[in-house]
Amino acid sequence: MGFNLLSFFKGGVHPPGNKHFTEGKPVEKAKVPALVYIPLQQHIGAPCEPIVKPGDRVKMGQVIGQQKGHVCAPIHSSVSGKVKSIIPFATTHGNKVQTLVIENDGLDTPAESIMGRNIDEVSAQEILDIVLDAGIVGLGNATFPTHVKLSPPADKVIEAVILNGSECEPYLTADHRLMVEEPDAVIGGLKLIMKVLGVETGYIGIEDNKPDAIAAIKDAIGEDPNISVRILKTMYPQGCERKLIETITGRQVPSGGLPMDVGIIVNNVTTAAQIYKSVSTGMPLIERIVTITGRGINSPKNLLVRFGTLVSDVVDDCGGLSCEPGKVIVGGPMMGETQHTMDIPITKGVSGIIFMPQEEVGEEEILPCIRCAKCIQVCPIRLMPLSISAHSLKGEYDTCETLHALDCVECGACSYICPSKRPLQESIKLAKEVIIDRRRNGN
Amino acid sequence: MDNTITVSASPHIRSKESVSRIMLDVILALIPAAIAAVIIFGWRVLLVIVVSVMGAVITEAVIQKLMKKPITIKDLSAVVTGILLAYNMPPTVPLWIVLIGSIIAIALVKQAFGGLGQNFMNPALAARAILFAAWPVQMTNWQRPIIDAFSNATSSATPLPILKDGETWAKLPPLWDVFVGKIGGSIGEISALALLLGAAYLLIRGVINWRIPITYIATVGLLTWIFGTDGLFTGRGLYHIFSGGLILGAFFMATDYPTSPVTPLGQIIMGIGCGIVTSIIRLVGGYPGGVSYSILIMNVATPLIERYTRPRIYGEVKNNV
Numbered sequence: 001m002g003f004n005l006l007s008f009f010k011g012g013v014h015p016p017g018n019k020h021f022t023e024g025k026p027v028e029k030a031k032v033p034a035l036v037y038i039p040l041q042q043h044i045g046a047p048c049e050p051i052v053k054p055g056d057r058v059k060m061g062q063v064i065g066q067q068k069g070h071v072c073a074p075i076h077s078s079v080s081g082k083v084k085s086i087i088p089f090a091t092t093h094g095n096k097v098q099t100l101v102i103e104n105d106g107l108d109t110p111a112e113s114i115m116g117r118n119i120d121e122v123s124a125q126e127i128l129d130i131v132l133d134a135g136i137v138g139l140g141n142a143t144f145p146t147h148v149k150l151s152p153p154a155d156k157v158i159e160a161v162i163l164n165g166s167e168c169e170p171y172l173t174a175d176h177r178l179m180v181e182e183p184d185a186v187i188g189g190l191k192l193i194m195k196v197l198g199v200e201t202g203y204i205g206i207e208d209n210k211p212d213a214i215a216a217i218k219d220a221i222g223e224d225p226n227i228s229v230r231i232l233k234t235m236y237p238q239g240c241e242r243k244l245i246e247t248i249t250g251r252q253v254p255s256g257g258l259p260m261d262v263g264i265i266v267n268n269v270t271t272a273a274q275i276y277k278s279v280s281t282g283m284p285l286i287e288r289i290v291t292i293t294g295r296g297i298n299s300p301k302n303l304l305v306r307f308g309t310l311v312s313d314v315v316d317d318c319g320g321l322s323c324e325p326g327k328v329i330v331g332g333p334m335m336g337e338t339q340h341t342m343d344i345p346i347t348k349g350v351s352g353i354i355f356m357p358q359e360e361v362g363e364e365e366i367l368p369c370i371r372c373a374k375c376i377q378v379c380p381i382r383l384m385p386l387s388i389s390a391h392s393l394k395g396e397y398d399t400c401e402t403l404h405a406l407d408c409v410e411c412g413a414c415s416y417i418c419p420s421k422r423p424l425q426e427s428i429k430l431a432k433e434v435i436i437d438r439r440r441n442g443n
Numbered sequence: 444m445d446n447t448i449t450v451s452a453s454p455h456i457r458s459k460e461s462v463s464r465i466m467l468d469v470i471l472a473l474i475p476a477a478i479a480a481v482i483i484f485g486w487r488v489l490l491v492i493v494v495s496v497m498g499a500v501i502t503e504a505v506i507q508k509l510m511k512k513p514i515t516i517k518d519l520s521a522v523v524t525g526i527l528l529a530y531n532m533p534p535t536v537p538l539w540i541v542l543i544g545s546i547i548a549i550a551l552v553k554q555a556f557g558g559l560g561q562n563f564m565n566p567a568l569a570a571r572a573i574l575f576a577a578w579p580v581q582m583t584n585w586q587r588p589i590i591d592a593f594s595n596a597t598s599s600a601t602p603l604p605i606l607k608d609g610e611t612w613a614k615l616p617p618l619w620d621v622f623v624g625k626i627g628g629s630i631g632e633i634s635a636l637a638l639l640l641g642a643a644y645l646l647i648r649g650v651i652n653w654r655i656p657i658t659y660i661a662t663v664g665l666l667t668w669i670f671g672t673d674g675l676f677t678g679r680g681l682y683h684i685f686s687g688g689l690i691l692g693a694f695f696m697a698t699d700y701p702t703s704p705v706t707p708l709g710q711i712i713m714g715i716g717c718g719i720v721t722s723i724i725r726l727v728g729g730y731p732g733g734v735s736y737s738i739l740i741m742n743v744a745t746p747l748i749e750r751y752t753r754p755r756i757y758g759e760v761k762n763n764v
Contacts (some may be wrong), residue, residue, distance in 0.1 A: 015456055019522040076701050170456065243758060248717040255758040322448055340450050354455075361449050367518065372703035374460065381757040386705065402740040404756050412454035414711035420560075 011243075012235040013178040013413045015170050015334065017209060021293045021300040022173045027181060030317050032103050036079055036308025037089050038064065039097040042347040043137040044144045045071035056083045062111040064100055072132040073135045073145040077102055078286040078306035080109040090344055091304060092337060093332040099345070102308065119188060122279060124196045131196075133350075134278035135285045140164060140175075140239070140268030141331060143349040146275070149267070150196050152260045156184055159263035160201040161193050162248055163272050165217070165337060166239035169332025170382060172352040174289040175269050177302045179206070179208050179213035182273055183220035189272030190227060197265060202227040203248050204269065210235040235412035236334060241266045243380045255407050269393045290346060292318045296325045296355030307345050311353060312342040326361035329354040334412045366422035375424055376413035381407050385414035385424045391429035397402035397414075397438070408432060462559070466519035468650045472641030473526050473695065474733070477622050481636035483588045485535040488630045494538050496525030496543030508553045520559055524548050527567035530631020530691060531735065534586045540578055544570045560701045564742045568696055568735045585627035601627045602686040603725065604635045606679055621685045632688040642694035654710035655703060656693040660684055662718020663725075670726055683725065692734035693717070702742040709745075709752035
């Protein structure tokens with residue numbers, strides 16, 4: 001199996017995988033709660049406009065938040081029932097967003113508009129319309145509206161589509177289980193994406209720690225000569241879009257550019273499978289697989305969760321907390337966001353929730369930089385994290401920009417490896433935000 | 444319950460790497476050389492090492508106490524400085540000189556510039572250079588190895604002065620003796636064998652990489668072979684590699700993190716630069732060994748080297764399709 005093992009040559013770290021909690025556990029349906037909290041913004045871009053009001057009856061899959069602007073994705077009700085209220089409610093990103101609270105009638109009555117299509121007969125434009133109407137966004141983590149990604153400007157020649165099945169974040173197994181349990185949806189979705197973009201070549205990159213997923217996907221591909229699995233060495237951040245493109249095609253996305261600049265479009269495997277499901281069944285994006293894991297939860301699981309279910313609801317589904325949680329992380333341990341409460345709705349971008357016990361949350365002493373250069377060795381972009389961080393901490397953001405702070409992919413490998421436990425990624429991210437802010441306001 | 448949850452920036456997991464673990468690795472890697480020194484020169488060298496380490500650690504603690512800063516001696520960096528300073532002393536050195544050296548290394552070279560990671564010169568080497576200038580006689584009183592049972596002499600020439608003058612090559616000890624350390628020299632530099640054992644450990648542990656030491660040693664070997672005293676390509680490159688402080692300097696001091704470049708290309712330039720300066724001093728300078736001065740010179744050049752050797756980042760070249 002190590003035969004065509006690919007990996008990027010420089011950079012990367014090897015954090016403990018901790019995938020054993022859930023990688024062997026088939027996806028279960030989470031209990032759908034009596035109340036769901038559906039934020040009107042679950043994507044990068046403009047928030048949606050609510051088109052229902054308190055008291056209205058809604059059906060499962062019905063549009064309740066209308067798209068506003070191009071970079072946006074509509075929001076649908078994940079249950080059938082009655083709109084109770086529209087209130088500002090906390091999200092996983094720490095801010096508050098207008099949120100529809102819906103009383104679930106438990107009937108799951110689907111909206112009338114929902115209608116499956118014949119996969120082989122839909123045209124490229126029809127697929128694109130369905131992707132938009134179904135509210136599909138990048139389900140890896142980025143939540144960038146997929147219809148925008150699949151409509152590159154006419155002057156960009158797209159040569160290949162890559163599906164990202166690397167799932168390089170420790171703990172998370174949602175993509176892994178999807179590939180094992182629904183490989184046909186993944187491959188079907190890839191073919192739909194290739195049809196939209198009019199390309200002949202498709203790749204699926206999977207890390208070598210998921211042999212069962214590799215086997216299932218290979219099986220689903222069958223004899224198709226245009227689609228191939230690329231086995232990747234298990235290493236963080238193998239799934240970083242830019243590194244994945246380099247690993248599979250040998251091309252580097254230019255600094256400041258996009259994958260389409262080198263003729264590539266990358267989508268997550270879960271996004272592809274969702275496209276397939278939405279086209280074939282007509283049901284928009286109202287649920288996803290979420291890995292509920294960590295030593296702080298009694299029975300870690302991969303759950304299929306309706307959007308609007310609270311974190312506290314899925315805790316009950318997983319046998320409750322095993323101890324006082326030290327950290328509740330939405331996403332992986334390398335890039336995820338900590339939560340201050342468990343009354344937070346699960347939305348499109350939530351691939352996992354990690355409950356970390358108190359004893360794993362070490363308050364480590366920050367020491368001066370000893371210039372060991374390990375952060376340079378592990379940076380997938382070959383930045384000099386120690387220098388950018390030092391200038392950022394001194395407020396010298398112009399120097400950070402000269403040192404290519406904006407190229408940082410925020411993978412956190414530098415902070416992970418640092419023997420002095422310095423906040424490298426945190427300070428580089430701050431510099432990025434200041435630089436971007438200045439550009440917006442200054443120019 | 445909610446108010447006990449920690450909210451912090453990612454990443455939420457950290458590697459087991461730590462400053463004290465790195466320093467401990469360096470200390471472990473230096474132990475074979477200490478054992479070799481005891482065998483070759485006797486138990487007194489241990490006393491020199493202990494005085495040097497104690498001097499360094501206590502100086503660090505006292506200064507941090509006086510400056511009302513947290514006392515950081517448990518990071519073990521002062522211990523490493525103390526050992527390296529002792530390794531650069533002749534075995535007969537008076538203990539009070541050792542003590543002064545360790546105080547200079549920590550107080551003047553390290554803490555005066557801000558402590559851990561902030562010094563611009565290697566503390567042990569800078570202190571040694573000052574001691575050399577102040578007490579040249581005591582600092583060059585080479586003791587003959589005690590394992591050489593047939594000799595009753597109390598001091599011995601080291602191979603480097605012999606190498607400088609082609610006429611006395613007959614006096615050169617066998618290369619094997621130079622390699623294992625049956626020669627005169629500073630406490631920690633004499634046994635290349637013991638030092639290489641420790642160096643291999645550091646390379647395996649990833650504490651250091653090959654770039655500085657290998658380019659440094661190769662440059663010295665090459666240049667001293669090319670520019671021999673009997674004409675081109677007649678030099679004794681191997682003797683030069685295993686004599687003096689080259690192995691100790693290349694693996695344990697030129698690789699010092701704060702005072703050497705962090706960039707891969709910069710590290711190669713550092714190694715070659717050290718090699719050139721060492722070779723010049725050894726071949727044409729008025730001074731037999733050049734390792735410590737060459738490293739100090741390159742320490743000072745480090746910020747400049749780094750500035751011009753920033754790695755090309757991912758995607759920096761346009762139109763690379």
